[in-house]
Amino acid sequence: MSRRVKILFVSSSFTLIIYLLRRYRRYLLRKTRQTSVTQGSLINIPSSSSSSSGISVNKRFLNQLLVIIRIFNPRFGSDAFFLLITHVTTLISRTFLSIYIARLEGAIVKSLVQRNLRDFIRTICIFLTVAVPSSFINSLIRYTESKLALAFRTKLTRYAYDSYFRNQTYFRVSNLDSRLLTPDQNLTDDIETFASTLTHLFSQLTKPFLDVAIITWTLVRMVQQKKTARGLREVPILTIMVIFLTFWALRKLSPRFGRLVSEEAKRRGLLRFAHTRIIANAEEIAFFDGHEVEKNWILKLYNQLREQTNLIIKKKLWFIMLEQFLMKYFWHSCGMIFIAIPLLSYDGPPTTDDPIGDPLGISTRTQEFTVSKNLLSSGADAVERIISSYKEIAELAGRTNRVYTMLHVFDECANERYRRISMTIDDHTSIDMKRKVMLNQQAEGQIIESDENIIVENVPIITPNGDIIVESLSLKIIPTMHVLITGPNGCGKSSFFRLIRGLWPIYSGRLYRPNPSNFFLIPQKPYMCPGTLRDQIIYPHTIDQTFANDDQLMEMLHYVELQYIVQREGGLNAERDWKDILSGGEKQRLGLARMFYHKPKYALLDECTSAVSIDVEGKIYERAKQLGISLLTITHRPSLWAYHTHLLQFNGEGQWTFEVLNTEKRLTLKGEKERLEAQLAGVPAIQQRLSELCHLLGEDTIDNCK
Ligand SMILES: Nc1ncnc2c1ncn2[C@@H]1O[C@H](COP(=O)(O)OP(=O)(O)OP(=O)(O)O)[C@@H](O)[C@H]1O
Numbered sequence: 179m180s181r182r183v184k185i186l187f188v189s190s191s192f193t194l195i196i197y198l199l200r201r202y203r204r205y206l207l208r209k210t211r212q213t214s215v216t217q218g219s220l221i222n223i224p225s226s227s228s229s230s231s232g233i234s235v236n237k238r239f240l241n242q243l244l245v246i247i248r249i250f251n252p253r254f255g256s257d258a259f260f261l262l263i264t265h266v267t268t269l270i271s272r273t274f275l276s277i278y279i280a281r282l283e284g285a286i287v288k289s290l291v292q293r294n295l296r297d298f299i300r301t302i303c304i305f306l307t308v309a310v311p312s313s314f315i316n317s318l319i320r321y322t323e324s325k326l327a328l329a330f331r332t333k334l335t336r337y338a339y340d341s342y343f344r345n346q347t348y349f350r351v352s353n354l355d356s357r358l359l360t361p362d363q364n365l366t367d368d369i370e371t372f373a374s375t376l377t378h379l380f381s382q383l384t385k386p387f388l389d390v391a392i393i394t395w396t397l398v399r400m401v402q403q404k405k406t407a408r409g410l411r412e413v414p415i416l417t418i419m420v421i422f423l424t425f426w427a428l429r430k431l432s433p434r435f436g437r438l439v440s441e442e443a444k445r446r447g448l449l450r451f452a453h454t455r456i457i458a459n460a461e462e463i464a465f466f467d468g469h470e471v472e473k474n475w476i477l478k479l480y481n482q483l484r485e486q487t488n489l490i491i492k493k494k495l496w497f498i499m500l501e502q503f504l505m506k507y508f509w510h511s512c513g514m515i516f517i518a519i520p521l522l523s524y525d526g527p528p529t530t531d532d533p534i535g536d537p538l539g540i541s542t543r544t545q546e547f548t549v550s551k552n553l554l555s556s557g558a559d560a561v562e563r564i565i566s567s568y569k570e571i572a573e574l575a576g577r578t579n580r581v582y583t584m585l586h587v588f589d590e591c592a593n594e595r596y597r598r599i600s601m602t603i604d605d606h607t608s609i610d611m612k613r614k615v616m617l618n619q620q621a622e623g624q625i626i627e628s629d630e631n632i633i634v635e636n637v638p639i640i641t642p643n644g645d646i647i648v649e650s651l652s653l654k655i656i657p658t659m660h661v662l663i664t665g666p667n668g669c670g671k672s673s674f675f676r677l678i679r680g681l682w683p684i685y686s687g688r689l690y691r692p693n694p695s696n697f698f699l700i701p702q703k704p705y706m707c708p709g710t711l712r713d714q715i716i717y718p719h720t721i722d723q724t725f726a727n728d729d730q731l732m733e734m735l736h737y738v739e740l741q742y743i744v745q746r747e748g749g750l751n752a753e754r755d756w757k758d759i760l761s762g763g764e765k766q767r768l769g770l771a772r773m774f775y776h777k778p779k780y781a782l783l784d785e786c787t788s789a790v791s792i793d794v795e796g797k798i799y800e801r802a803k804q805l806g807i808s809l810l811t812i813t814h815r816p817s818l819w820a821y822h823t824h825l826l827q828f829n830g831e832g833q834w835t836f837e838v839l840n841t842e843k844r845l846t847l848k849g850e851k852e853r854l855e856a857q858l859a860g861v862p863a864i865q866q867r868l869s870e871l872c873h874l875l876g877e878d879t880i881d882n883c884k
Pocket residue numbers: 353354641642643647665666667668669670671672673674
């Protein structure tokens with residue numbers, strides 16, 4: 179064995195050992211991680227199996243793609259149509275330019291073989307002149323591609339926003355349906371990547387198809403000129419066979435990139451969602467020093483994303499290797515053989531335009547060889563692009579599925595068709611499964627618009643998870659009533675509001691209620707929209723819709739004793755981050771100022787004065803009643819009883835009562851209850867003292883004392 183071979187052998191063995199050791203280490207690491215997973219540490223990413231299992235290049239994908247393409251269909255005369263035409267024209271011009279350049283290269287080689295300086299300089303000059311439009315066309319292709327992607331994205335985004343903001347779909351998607359985990363990501367990233375992948379693929383495929391057609395035609399014409407050459411029929415057949423063989427092998431061995439990228443996008447969305455949650459709850463997390471828990475959670479999500487990305491990278495490594503081998507080296511050899519067949523088998527007279535200087539036609543043969551080699555390699559490039567775009571088509575299938583699913587879910591939610599994917603249910607769960615309605619059951623109750631009364635007839639209150647909170651509710655509220663709603667936590671008080679406002683589906687029974695514009699909800703933490711102080715008061719009106727002038731707005735602020743804020747913050751037109759700069763009580767009072775601005779028929783007040791002092795709260799309630807607003811109030815404060823006429827009480831076990839509220843009687847009962855509670859609280863202390871006295875007096879033990 180020579181020294182060089184020995185060195186080669188040792189270094190290869192060393193590399194192999196290192197490689198095997200690394201693989202073993204990774205195997206161990208994976209095992210450890212799997213163990214921790216089975217111990218319950220893995221975050222349960224709910225698999226939307228229905229959407230990911232069928233992601234591949236098939237009929238379903240084509241149908242989905244067609245549905246989406248119909249949305250951004252570039253109509254005749256539109257900007258997108260003009261862009262599309264420009265794009266296709268530039269692609270065609272590029273193909274003709276490539277052929278012309280291949281011919282020029284042939285002419286350059288010929289002039290070199292002939293040692294013809296004049297021709298050489300002339301062709302070089304032409305080459306450089308052609309390079310200018312050629313470079314411009316290359317740049318134009320990219321420009322039109324990006325503009326097209328943007329145009330498609332804009333159309334799709336507008337369409338998606340229309341669906342998202344129709345019929346409270348934004349609420350329904352997140353609260354009543356669980357198919358879309360991260361609609362924000364679907365609406366931003368997914369649409370963007372779908373539009374850019376699609377347009378890229380369009381030019382990636384259009385140009386090679388044009389290339390293949392025009393180059394084949396040029397090559398066939400060249401070969402046809404050599405009538406006595408052999409292989410004129412065999413070469414095209416062999417070429418087609420080689421191409422199909424390669425395509426078949428790659429298709430068989432290709433990993434399912436569609437499913438892989440779709441899963442990766444889902445995990446990326448979950449990671450982003452976790453970050454958004456931390457930003458939204460940063461203050462509470464900081465108070466509790468909860469950063470470790472949050473960090474671990476985020477890291478776990480990141481690791482899951484990393485694993486998926488890693489998987490894709492690994493799968494691509496082997497696939498690209500195979501692709502390169504077949505389409506670069508195998509094809510190159512085949513191409514050389516195919517060019518050689520007509521050239522070698524030609525036995526006619528030498529074809530030359532210079533019989534004196536080059537009687538054997540060597541320069542012409544060299545020129546032909548160079549031209550056909552260039553054309554063939556451009557053709558091979560084109561076919562390579564077509565075949566390798568299979569991978570991208572598979573990726574497009576994944577992206578299409580995500581966009582299609584988003585639009586489909588939006589549409590279903592807008593039409594009150596919900597689906598919830600059951601999360602893992604603990605074996606010892608206390609949920610009475612019999613009380614669960616079918617999660618995918620269609621809501622069959624009726625909502626009928628009334629003039630002013632709210633009439634509920636045998637309507638159950640059912641959560642989006644299918645839990646029945648109240649089997650059947652029946653009551654009638656008229657505008658002169660002011661209803662107090664009470665009951666233990668989680669008994670369905672806020673759900674009653676969601677029900678009458680139509681946010682939750684009515685599964686059976688009938689609900690008569692006035693138009694939703696007659697309801698105004700003020701929650702415990704009112705929503706502060708972006709904009710000025712004026713925008714906060716008139717929300718959801720905009721400045722163009724408002725009917726109140728500055729004095730009227732000041733009066734509304736006065737009702738809630740918040741007039742000082744105008745001066746403090748620099749006027750009604752001051753823009754601030756109101757969510758952060760106002761205190762909890764100020765936000766609640768601003769929410770109540772909104773009620774005075776809109777003067778609804780029914781105000782739904784959900785513990786919205788918990789941070790307001792009792793005297794201000796009383797004034798606000800009095801004023802609201804004077805203005806003819808009917809109050810439906812959820813509260814635990816007895817101080818508010820006096821402002822109500824009726825009581826709706828849930829007991830937390832599915833039962834309820836609706837009756838006239840006798841505040842005096844209720845206050846007496848409440849007083850008695852509190853007295854008894856205070857007395858009972860003192861009993862252990864009395865028992866303790868009694869026991870001590872028994873001991874000091876040497877009398878009977880505590881049991882006998884009793
Ligand atoms: N979006 C939702 N998806 C699933 N279940 C929900 C949803 N919102 C509320 N629930 C469930 O419905 C039940 C009633 O909730 P609701 O908000 O009406 O309670 P509540 O009586 O207002 O309680 P509290 O006094 O604590 O505010 C609870 O068990 C809650 O877990």
